Structures are given as structure tokens and as C-alpha cells.
Amino acid sequence: MAYRLEMRNMTKRYGDFTANDNVSFTLRAGEVHAIVGENGAGKTTLMRMLYGMEQPTSGEIVLNGRPVVFRGPDDAIKHGIGMVHQHFMLFADFSVAENIVIGYEPQRAGLFRRKEAVEAVRALSERYRIPIDVTARVSQCSVGEQQRVEILKVLYQGADIIVLDEPTAVLTPLEVKELLQTIRHLAESGKSVILITHKLKEVMEVADRITVLRGGRVTGTVSRQETSVDELARLMVGRELQPLSERVSLAGGPLLQVENLTVRDRQTIVDGVAFTVHHGEIVGIAGVSGNGQSELLQAITGLRPITAGRVLLGGKDVTNRPVAAIREAGVAHIPEDRYLWGTAKQESVEENALMGYQRKRAFSRRGVILRDAFRCVVEQWVERFAIKTGSRHLQEQAGNLSGGNLQKLIVARELGQKTPLLIAAEPTRGVDIGAMEHIHQALIEKRNSGDGILLVSSELSEILALSDRILVMYKGRIVGELKRSEATEEKISVLMAGGSIHGSGQKAV
């Protein structure tokens, strides 16, 4: 059977660094082909070359039997290739319909026919069963909705090959389910889908074939029927995954006490939330994103004003204190959006690592930052978390790191603060399974040493694997609390959707 797409011997070099090394890849019509691999393996780079955003150093792209060269994305789009980027390429102030039709607007005499656009998009959304409010502003859409906008845009442009780069990393379980359904549906209707993801369960659920990349090379292409999660993991990481270390039982005293916390900004976002995190405990917060988790964390860490209620840290009131004071009192914070809150993309790895340490006693003398001493510490982090920093090492621009490696840098930085409390929001978003294992291990170790962790994750498996106690948030309130022993994915899902469960402990702390 002829392939719809063949990429032959693709190589891409950045300076002395080889991101893709002789990679070959094929795609059939109506196929879902997953690409997996550890962070920095070169998945995104391969797709950027397919989409015309990067020119290959060498190699050939053959489309429907004919070799093609894409000088830019418009070339690729014209040849029926569409890409949904990890970082959405959307215009925040435009409506959903406008975002979808842009570049191919329905028009008459140069005038933009917005009504026709709305109709066309509506029809498209019905045809592919991707529901969306076409007149809403994109800035007001949830991440899941924005993802749908991106997919619809690609479809509107008439793509036969759709590339999805880590589409599920930011979605809630329900949204993931819907997306996987959409992907299957697209494949059935004759489209080919390339799916990049770190979640092997999803791969096993939806992919026909799987290509594994490691260190810029293909380590194998397998069909789903012939493989398993474990085999994929081995191919990716090159070793067996370790089980998480034992949890030590610690009966620590209260560390973080949140009392009746309310955040209001035009409307109530967080509504009378109360809970406690003890020493030696990981408390997980589950919930569909947009139910106030982000705002809750921002309120605790001082990034957002608290309307009512109190936050106590080790018995000390830190309500509405400046961020610096709260950090000083013993809080570190892995932010959920690593590009918005967690990095300065144009700055070097070293400068990004320094954030929060610049006024620390250990790294400054007489008002001067001790760069050399600090650099040694960063080197240790890079080694411990296997952060691939690129050719310029610590002086590499943070923005040039692959998404997962940047995440690891942030995790290392915040763990390095050695604070009694760590607030971890989506700590493993976008990292590969090897690194995820590593980060989970580090979190457990921190807990075992007697520190407390407040964990927010849209990944239920992560919550279940790490938490001693699980709180579920819904519409700004805590609607349920589950002990580790009694928690199941089903129970949490019900609570997350606004339902209630009976019979189990549902008391407020």
C-alpha cells in the first residue's frame, strides 16, 4: 500500500547539535500514527520540518508519491498538512470563527463575510462532531476549547494530514477522552493523524502505529497490536522503570492551614476553601481545570489578593503577604504555566535557575551575587534531572530547551529551595515517562523527609500515585475529600463532575 506521506532520512542540525539524525517516517491514509520519545528526542523538530517551519539539513519529504519542499507553513498548508502546536497559535481578541477562517476568509469584493464564516465553521463543527461556541472570544475559551479551535482550523484549511503536538498535556481527563474520540473519528473519515504524546495509555488507545525516537534517532516503529506500554517505555527510556519508593508514615503537625479562603474578581472564583497540609504529607487537589485551582494556588503564594479568609504557614499568618515574604516563610512553587510564570524565555538557563536565589545568603556576599558558587549548584541539578541544555549549556537560551527539559529545570529549581512546603502544579506536564518517574521519586523523597506538598494535577493517575489525601474542587469549592486508601479514579471523576458520593468520609478539615 502506498504511503500518503514518507519522510526519508531527515536530519536537522542546530549548530553542532543534531536534533534529528537520519529519521525516516511513514504515514498511511486514515491512520493514526503516534510519535513517542523522551524530552528532547526531536519529535517536535521532525514535525516542524514537515510543516515547513524548519528546513531540514538533509532528507526528503515525499507526499503521495511525489517529493515536495516546503519553504514555509503556507506551502505545507497548501499541500494539505495541518499542525496543532503545543503552544496554540491563536489570536486572543478574535472570535472562534475568525480564528478558524483566518487566511482563508469567505469574502466578497475584499469584504470579510463574517456571517458566512460563522455558518461555515458551525457546519464544520457539526460534521466532525467537535462542538464549540463559534462566536465566543478565544481569550474566554478554556484550554480544551482552544484545542478544538486549533483542530477545526486545520480541518477548515482542508488538511488531510493533521499533526498534534502533545495535545493532551493541558486537557482534563474528560477533554482527553473527547479528543481521542475526535481523533478516531477523523481517521475513520479518511484523515491521517500524527500524534505526539508522552502518555502511553493514550497511545495504546488510539494509535495504529507507533514510532519511537531517542536522541534524535528512530529506535523502532511498531503497530499497536504487537506492543505494550512496558515495551514502549523500554524503547523510549532504554531501561526498566522503577517502582516508586516506599512511603514512610509520618504523623507530622499542621504545616499549611487554609481557612475559609475566598477569592473574588468580579465573580467568586474560590469560595470558602479550607484544608490543612501536614508535615510529611502530600495533599492532592483534583478537579477539572477552571474550577478555581489555579487561583487558589495563586492566592496562597501571594500572586493574587485574597478577598476573605486566612492562610497560615507553620502557624504564622501569611494572608495577602508579598510573594517574597511568603517564599521566605518557607514555600516553593512549581507553576502550572511554565512559559508565563516559570521562565524568561530569552534569558539563559543559568539566569532562569537563579530566580528566587538572588538574595539568598548562600549566594551573595556584600551585595554581590556569587555566580560561581551558584553555577556549581545548577550543574548538580542538571545532572540529577538529566536536563538536556543544548550546545551552550548553562548559557543556552531557556526558550531553546525542549518543553520537558525546561519543566525539569523548574522542578529542580523549586526543589532546590528545600522549603518545608512545596506547591506543585502540574509538575510533570510535558515531561517524558522517565523524567516523570524521576520527578515523582523526588516528590516522595521530599515528603518522606517530613516536608509537606500541595499537589495540583489534571492527571488523575498522578494524583492517585502520589497523594496521601485527595481534595476535589468544583466551582471554587472543595466538594469532597478522599483518603489514599479509599480513592479511586471513578470516585474522583464523579466528584469532579459536580456529583456526590455517599458513604465515605466527606468531612471538612
Next chain:
Amino acid sequence: AGCAAGGGAPEDKGQAGGQDGGAKKRVALVLPEKIGVNPFFQQMDEGAKKAAQEFGVDVKTIESTDHAAIEENIRAAVAENYDLIITSSFESEDALKKVAAENPDRMFAIIDTVVDLPNVRSVVFREHEAAYLMGAAAGLATKTNKVGIVAAMDIPLLKKWTVGFQEGLKATNPKAEVFVNYVGSFNDPAKAKELALLQANKGADFIYGAAAVGDLGVFEAAKEKGFYTSGQDVDRTGIDPEHIVLSQLKGTDTAAYETVKAFVNGSLKPGVQTYGLKEDGVGVTYVTRESKTPLHPFIGEEIVNKVKAIKDEIVAGTRKVPDPLQQ
């Protein structure tokens, strides 16, 4: 070629013509601003150039880009051995005081202000006397008893014009109402025109332009609205005889010309020379000088005669027109 003779200033200047085996004498005219739109400097430049031709000397005009450049340029002119350095205006006062004091063996001149040093010749004008005559004429001519002044900026210097004019106006027509508006800039004819239009709209039938380039805007407004107006520095009545009925005159060209001439003759002496009505250094068309343009009936022979009488009183000293800046 340098001043080999280290002697005193007077000797230098006396024998300057003989230096360097008959080479031409070199005169630098250092202006404190760009000549640009300023007729004051334009005329000075012309006067100096005219003298240069007639008396066979080299005159180099150096325009300064800004305040800080003035001293720079004067110093450079000294360094480049110009035989006479003419400067101008209040803006150059500080700079000249410094440089002239440091170079007592050089001769300097300054036009339009006084620098009291033994090697500086100062030439000043009493513009307020001419402005007074203009005001007097306006007071006599106005039918609506309303006149306007469109001035460039509200700065002390311009008081010589605005205050002088108002004094004259009061002298001949105490009941006349006067509108004063400032453009806020020396080079904004568009705004000057609008201000003139507004004054005309309020009933002014004579508007005195003292807005530098803005005067051109006032002229246009006069043409459009049919009121009467006046020019500055040179006889401008020719531009639009129907509406520009007077001009206030100022002989900066004469001052520059005379200075160069005196220098060539060897008669240039330190000290102050003032040009007023008496010396015929300032004046008003028809009153102190004839004009190619026939007299407009709005002013008329009778008024000209009355103003001539006032002029005579000022010249004779019986009518005092104090310098507004010295009050």
C-alpha cells in the same frame, strides 16, 4: 598664519590690513541659532556679505545649532584666527563674555546686546520705540477700537514689541481694547493664522504681527478676513498692499554692514552704539522711511503726520519710551 605680534588689541586691529602680505582680512559672523526663518539673522548675514563684497574681506557666517554650540563656535573662530568675530543676540552674551575676556588681544563685536569689555563693540536696537509708533498708528487708525497682537512666545525679549506697542496704543487711543495671543513657537504660521482669525472674529480690525514666521500666517488671515496687519524688520507692505499697511523696521543689515566697514577702515572702537529712532536704526514705514507701496487709506496721510510728530518727540527726548526690559 598667526598673530605673531603679541601686543595689545588696538595695535592689532590698526594694522590688520597689512598682515600676511595683503591677504584678505577674515571676519566670522557667529550666529546663535540657525538662520532659518529669522529675518533678523537673514538681514545680518546679508549686511555682512554686502560689506564683504564692497570692502574685499572674507566673511564666513557660522550658524549654531543650539545654545551649547555658541561658545564652541566662537572659540573655534578664535582658534581659526579670524580677525574680527561678530556675534549676535542675548544668547551669545555669556559665551562672548567668557571668550572675549580670555582673548584680550582679539576684537569682537556683538549686535543686539551689550557686553561691556574693552575688546568688544556692542550694537543695540531700541525696538520698543518703533513698536510704540506702531501702537500709536494702530490706535489712531482702528475703527472698531479693537486691535490684536499675535506674538511668538511669552518671553521677556518680546516685551519690547508687545509692551512697546501697547504703550503707543494707549497714548493715542486709551479706549482701545487689545487682544494678545501667543503662538508658543517661532515657527508655527498655522497656529498664528488661527489666532489672528479668532482676534478678527472678536472685532479687531488691525492685528500687529510679532510672531516671527507666524507673521506669514497673520498675513494670510488678513487676506481672508479683510483686516489690516503689519510686518516686521523690513518693509513687507509689498507682499499684500491691500492688507499689510505698515511695517516695523530694524536695520540689522546696516549694523552688520557698518561694523564690517568700520573694521576695514580701522575705526572700529569698543563701546556701545545704540540704534533707535534717532539714529534711524529702527523705524516704521511711511513715518521714518518711504515705501514703494502707496500708503493705504486705512492709515492715511493724517495719521502718518500725527505719528511723525510723536516720533519727533521721542527723538527730541520730550516723550519717553522706556525699555520694557529695564523696568
Next chain:
Amino acid sequence: MEAVKKLCKSLVQPLLAVAIGLLTGAVVISAVGESILDTYQQMWKGAFGSFYFFASTLARSTPIMLIGLGLSLAFRAGVFNLGAEGQMVLGAIGATLVGLYLPGPGLVKMLAALATGVAVGGLWSLLAGYMEAKFRVQLLITTLLLNYIAVLFAGYLVSEPFQDKSGSAALAQTAMLEKSVWLPKLFAGMSVHAGFLLALAAALALFWVVRFTPFGYEVKMLGHNPFFARYGGIDKDRVMLVAMFASGGLAGLAGTVEVLGAHYRFVDGALTVPGYAWTGLMATLLANSHPIGVVFTSILLAALQTGAMGVERNTEVPLELASVIQAVLILFISAKFSHDWWKNRKSKRRESHGVV
């Protein structure tokens, strides 16, 4: 070795730019039938031709440098302060009045005047910063508007209550400061004064702060990503206000040293007409907000001006043309073409070309 290579690489760009600027200027000069060589010779002479002219260039670079240094700090913090002119003028008038009317020995007066210049300029700048921090009124606009207000207010002060009534009294200016308050000239008979040393000291101090101190780090990170800065515990408003105060203070100092070292009195318009504020802005942008870079770019820009004066004095090339040449040179020096051209060639060899 690495450092030398880096230096060479960073020099290629400006040098090529200057070369192309000069070439374009040559076209303009020959278009009016003047001698290219002579004109450029006079330009060079006017700027660097002798120690005297070099000193004049340094004198002219002094206010540009101080303003540029101040702005570099604000820009690093991501604050676009367009109000240097007003800050300079108010600082200067404040310092002048203190120098004139404060009783006490000369040195005390001089120091007090310098301090006042910094404080007044800084506070005026802080006003815009405060309005942004507290009321979210856009600083970019307010600083621009506050210029007009400051310049008009200073104009009022010197044409009414504090006008010099001695002498011809025709200019809007204060009385002259007494000699003991003057900043000393560095060389007798040359215009460069102690203010230049102050500017150099400020550059070094700023370099040290930016490079080595936590505050410098915080300013930089705030400029790159304010969200990240806040997340990391940096007090955004505080850093912004400090940066604004410092940048306004240095602008105020620029005006002050110009008064104490060159004019010896505040003259209405003497600080605004030369356009020091815009030139200082350009110096910063050309130097990419690097304090030591600002030293060089401000001397370069000053040299272009003094060079143009030399052209005006000694050639028949009209003054306007000198300013055209100056503008053309600045245009091309700011261009990044050589760099891009270089980079493109390199990447083309490797057949890779990023689209985004």
C-alpha cells in the same frame, strides 16, 4: 581568546554600519557638488581633530551619556520612560535655584545643587511611575506629556519669578551662579568639565549594579517577563519605581551638570533645543541598554554633532546637509543588516533557516 572573538564579532556590525552610513553620506555630499574627502575631514576634525575638539565632544557627550544611562536602567526593567527631557529640565532648574539661593560655602552649595538635581528629576519621573503602579495610567504616555508640563513650568519660573533682571534682561534665564558653585573644567580652556567624570562614574556604578547585584538581576528579569519576576518574589512596583527614580535622577543630573559645568545659569530652551533627551534615548537603544556601551554610543553621537558643527564652520556644505548626513549615519548604525547578512550567510551554508 573567546572574549576577543566575541568582541570582534560585536564590532563587525557597527563598523560596517558606519561604513555604509559614510558611503550614503558621500552620495549626498557629492550630489551638492562638494568635496567628499574635505567634508569628512572637517567632520573628523570637528569631533576628534585636536585635543580641544575631542574635549568638546566629550563635553557634549556628558548630558547624553547621563540621560542614556538612566534610560538604560528603565528600559532594562521594561519601563519605557519617554520623559527624560522634562526630568532633565526640572532637575536643572531645581539645582540652579538651590545653587543661587541656598546660603553657605560654595562646595556645600554645589553638592546640594547636584543632590537637588537628582532628587527633583527623580521625583518627577517617579510621579509617572507612581501613576502607573497605583492607577495603571500608562507611563509611556504620561512621561511624554509630563515633558511639556515640566518645560513650560521651568519656562515660567525663569521668565517670571526667577528671571535675571540684570544685564539686558531679554532672555528667560536665571541669574548667573557664583564661581564657587561651578563644576571645574577638566582642562583649562576646554569645555569638558567634571560632569563628564560623574557620568563615567555613573556608568561604572550602573554596570556594577546591573552585572553583579541582586537588584540588577531583578531589573533584568522584570524586563524580560514581569509575571516570572513576580512569581519569583520580585516586588514589581518597587523595582519599577526605583528604576524610574534612578533614570529620572540621572536625567536630572544631566541637566544639572550642564548648568553647573557649562552654562552657569538656567537658560530657557538651552537644554531642550539640542535634543539631548532624544539623543540619550538613541544612545541607550544603540547600546542595547548596556551601561558601558552607552558611554561609547553617546560619545559617538556627540561626535556626529560636533563633527557636523565642524563641517558647518569650515566648508560650504550647508548646516542642513550636515544634519542630513548625521541622520543617515544614525539610521545605518542602528541597522542590524550586517549582522543578519552575516548570520544568513552562515545559516545558508548549513541550509537551515528558521521561519519563526
Next chain:
Amino acid sequence: MELFDGALVSSTIRMVTPILLAALGGALCARVGIFNVGLEGLVLVGAFSAIVGNHFTGSLPLAVLFAAAVTVLFSLLFAYMTIGLKANEIIVGVAINFLALGLTTFALRAVFGVKGAFYDKDMAGLPQWQIPLVTDIPVLGDILSGHSPLVYAAFLAAVLLHLFFAHTVTGFRVLAAGMNPVAARSLGLKVTRLQVLAIALCGVLCGMAGAQLSLGQVTMFTEGMTAGRGFIALVAMMLGQSHPLGILASSLLFGLMDALSIRLQGFSLPTQFTAMLPYVLTIAAMFFLKDRGAAASTASQQSAR
């Protein structure tokens, strides 16, 4: 004495026109992410070339066209430097201002052989259109009628520009290119071409602004006759948050304040204080307009680095 009358309002409308036109041009640039401080220079070039066009063609429409064309050339220089050569847009803007001042003064000498000002009493300025019927309405007739075609064109331009952004495909894409150039490029939109188009249109508007100044308000060219209007336009643009109708409002506000300050000159307040009035009140107005329109400032802040 009444503070406002028909003549003052009518004068305000005329005075505001060049500012409005230039501010609209600046807004076009701001919309594609370029902060154009060179408006002053562009308007000056427009004013000069309008006079040159009028002098040599003797036709007013041709003169305005000529002004627009020359200013477009100048704005393309700006575009080439900022987009093509990636020079800092603020530096280029400032340099353009210097260049315009130098070149026009020099060309004044070269073309007309005069220094400072070119004034020809036989040169006809733009006609003053008496709008039938409207002219006869008392008070309002004086205010609305009798302006040069460019005055009406300016107000029309604000509305047209609004329609351009709101209803045309190109306008939509221009907005997109400014809002998120990376995304626009990833869609294959020709971002650079759109930016150049916007800057060229800015040139047209600034050319018209200049023509209104030198042929509409007065009929002459004088060195530096823009007298800071380009910077006021910049403020009006920012205050109007780069929205055409917002700019219309902010320009009018500014004009009104200016008119008020002229009126207050009659009273015994020092003129420096009356002249401050527009700026003080504009700052006061900003307290009510905060929050929105951060776009302009972000655009310029980007360029600071």
C-alpha cells in the same frame, strides 16, 4: 466673555485635522506592532512636498497626490530600516525626524532658493468647501462648512479606517499580524507585507496631514512648520488606544483643550500655565481610560529590548 463660540470650534476642527490624520497613520503602524515616533518627520515631508507639487503642477489635487507619494517613499524608508534591516524602530523614527528636518530645509534652498520659508502670494491653497444647505444653518453652518477638502477627508479617514479594520479581509489580517505575528506567520500570512502596507498607508495619511498644514491651513512652507504636531499625534494615538474612532475622540479632546487654552490667554494667567492645560487635562483623562489599550505600550516596550 463666553469661553466657546462658533469661530473657536471651527478653528479647532481645522487645527485638529493634521493631528488626526497623523495619529491615524501612527495607529496603523501600532496595529502591526510598530511604534512610529517618526510621524513628525513624515508630516513635515508631506507639508514640503505638497508645496513643491503645487508650485510645479499648479494643480491642487496633483499637489496632494504628490505629497502623499513622496511621504509614502519616506515611510518606506522607515519600513525598510525597521523591518528589512531590523533596526530599532524608535531610533529610526527619531532619525527620520532629523532627516526630514534637514532634507526639507535643504531642499527649500535647492528648489526655491530661499531660506526658512517659502511664501508665494499667488499660490492658491486648498479651497474652502461651502457645503450647500449646511452653510445656511446658523452657528452650525460656520462650524461645519467652509473647511478644506482634507478636513472632511480626515474625518472620513477615521471612519473608513474603522470600517477597514472591522469589515475588510485585509484589515482583519493587518490586525492579526499585529496581535500575534508568530501565529500569523505560522498560518502563512505575509506578515512583512502587511506591515509594509500599513506603514505605507501611514505615509499616505501623514502626507495628507502635511498637505493640510501647508496648503489647507496656510499656503506656505516654513522650516519645521509641524512644530511638534507629530508628537501630539503620537499622544492622541496612544490615548485613543490605536482605535480609529478612539483617536477621533482623543484628537478632538486635545483640540478642545488647546482651544480652551487660547481662550484663557485673555485672562491674567501666565501663558505657560494656559499652554499646559491640554497636557494636564489629557493626563487627567487617562485616569478614566486606563487598563485598556495596553497594546500600544506593549508594542513599544517590546522595542525597548
